[in-house]
Amino acid sequence: ARPHRHLVYPTGTASRRHKHNPAIRIMQWNILAQALGEGKDGFIRCPVDALNWQERKYLIMEEILTYRPDILCLQEVDHYYDTFQPILASLGYQGSFLAKPWSPCLDVEQNNGPDGCALFYRRSRFSLQATAHLRLSAMMLPTNQVAIVQTLICQVTGQRLCVAVTHLKARSGWERLRSAQGADLLQSLRSITSQSSSSQTEAAPGTVPLVVCGDFNAEPSEDVYRRFSSSALGLNSAYKLLSSDGQTEPAYTTWKIRPSGESCSTLDYIWYTHDALSVDCLLDIPTEEQIGPDRLPSYHYPSDHLSLLCDISFREEPHRLM
Ligand code: NDP
Numbered sequence: 677a678r679p680h681r682h683l684v685y686p687t688g689t690a691s692r693r694h695k696h697n698p699a700i701r702i703m704q705w706n707i708l709a710q711a712l713g714e715g716k717d718g719f720i721r722c723p724v725d726a727l728n729w730q731e732r733k734y735l736i737m738e739e740i741l742t743y744r745p746d747i748l749c750l751q752e753v754d755h756y757y758d759t760f761q762p763i764l765a766s767l768g769y770q771g772s773f774l775a776k777p778w779s780p781c782l783d784v785e786q787n788n789g790p791d792g793c794a795l796f797y798r799r800s801r802f803s804l805q806a807t808a809h810l811r812l813s814a815m816m817l818p819t820n821q822v823a824i825v826q827t828l829i830c831q832v833t834g835q836r837l838c839v840a841v842t843h844l845k846a847r848s849g850w851e852r853l854r855s856a857q858g859a860d861l862l863q864s865l866r867s868i869t870s871q872s873s874s875s876q877t878e879a880a881p882g883t884v885p886l887v888v889c890g891d892f893n894a895e896p897s898e899d900v901y902r903r904f905s906s907s908a909l910g911l912n913s914a915y916k917l918l919s920s921d922g923q924t925e926p927a928y929t930t931w932k933i934r935p936s937g938e939s940c941s942t943l944d945y946i947w948y949t950h951d952a953l954s955v956d957c958l959l960d961i962p963t964e965e966q967i968g969p970d971r972l973p974s975y976h977y978p979s980d981h982l983s984l985l986c987d988i989s990f991r992e993e994p995h996r997l998m
C-alpha cells in the first residue's frame with residue numbers, strides 16, 4: 677500500500693468556520709503527461725510498468741478521489757477528453773482544458789494529443805461566473821505556456837473566488853522567461869479580479885479573493901517567485917505554512933532521476949490572497965524514505981511531481997468583525 681499522507685493543521689491558522697460555509701479543498705498537481713513520461717523524460721530508475729497508462733491513470737484518479745478536492749488544478753494533462761473530463765464529470769465536477777500551443781507531447785510517436793492545464797470545480801459547490809483562457813506572453817511576445825483563470829461563485833454564500841492554473845516554462849537557463857510569464861499572468865489576474873468584483877459584496881472593495889495553482893518550474897530563489905510573493909495582489913504561498921517557522925517552502929515537490937542526474941526541487945505552489953483567505957490545513961509531503969531510493973514516479977507515486985492539497989476558508993469579512 678502506498679504511504680499515507682497526513683493533513684497538518686498549522687498552529688495559529690485556525691479560522692472561525694461556519695457550518696454552512698465549510699473550507700474549500702484545493703489540489704494542485706502536475707500529473708506527468710503520458711507521452712512525456714514514456715517518450716521524453718528518461719526516468720531511468722522508474723520501472724517501465726509504473727509508466728503504463730492503463731494502470732497509472734487509476735493511481736492518479738485514486739489520489740484525486742481520496743481527497744475529493746472542491747477545486748482541482750492539473751498540469752501536463754494529455755488525457756483530458758478520453759479520461760479526466762468524462763470520469764470527473766460523472767463525479768460532479770465541471771472541467772476546463774487549455775492545451776499548450778506547441779505541446780512537446782506532439783513530438784512523441786503515438787501521442788494522445790497535446791498536453792495542457794486543466795481546472796475542475798465541484799458543481800454542487802460553485803457556479804461559474806467567467807473563464808479566461810490565456811496564452812502567456814513574455815516581453816510582449818507569445819510563448820508556449822498557458823493559464824486558465826475562472827471566477828467562481830460559492831453556491832451557499834454567494835462569495836466569489838478567482839482560481840488560476842498555470843505551468844511555466846521548464847529548464848534552467850529560462851529564468852527570465854519564467855519571470856516575464858509570471859509578470860504577464862499577474863497583470864491578467866489583477867485585471868480579472870478587479871473587473872469581476874462588485875463594490876457591494878467584497879471584503880476589500882474592488883478585488884475578488886484569488887487562488888493560483890501551478891507548476892512554476894522555479895525554485896523559491898527565482899525571480900518569478902519573488903514577483904508572486906511581493907505582488908500588489910497580496911499573495912502568500914500556502915505550503916510555507918507546513919514549516920515550523922511558517923516562512924519556508926518544502927524541500928521538494930518533485931524528485932526524479934534522469935540520465936543527467938538526480939533532480940530534487942520545489943517547483944509547485946498554491947498561492948492565495950492572505951487578507952481574504954486563510955489556510956486551515958495542508959497535506960504533508962512524503963519523506964525521503966517514503967519516496968524511496970528510485971525517487972519518482974514509482975508504483976506508489978504516479979507522477980514525478982507530488983500533489984499539493986490544502987483547505988482554504990474565507991476570513992471573516994471586516995464589517996462583521998466590527
Ligand atoms: P518546456 O521546456 O517548458 O518543457 C516541456 C516539458 O518537458 C515540461 O512538461 C517539463 O516538465 C519537461 N521537462 C523538463 N525538463 C526536462 C528534461 N530535462 N528532460 C525531459 N523533459 C523535461 O517546453 P516548451 O513548452 O518550451 O516546449 C518545448 C517543446 O515544444 C519543444 O521540445 C518542441 O517539441 C515543441 N515546440 C514545437 C514547435 C513547433 O514549431 N513544432 C515550436 C515550439 C516548441 P516539468 O514542467 O515537469 O519540469
Ligand code: CA
Nearest residue numbers: 708709712752
Ligand atoms: Ca514534466
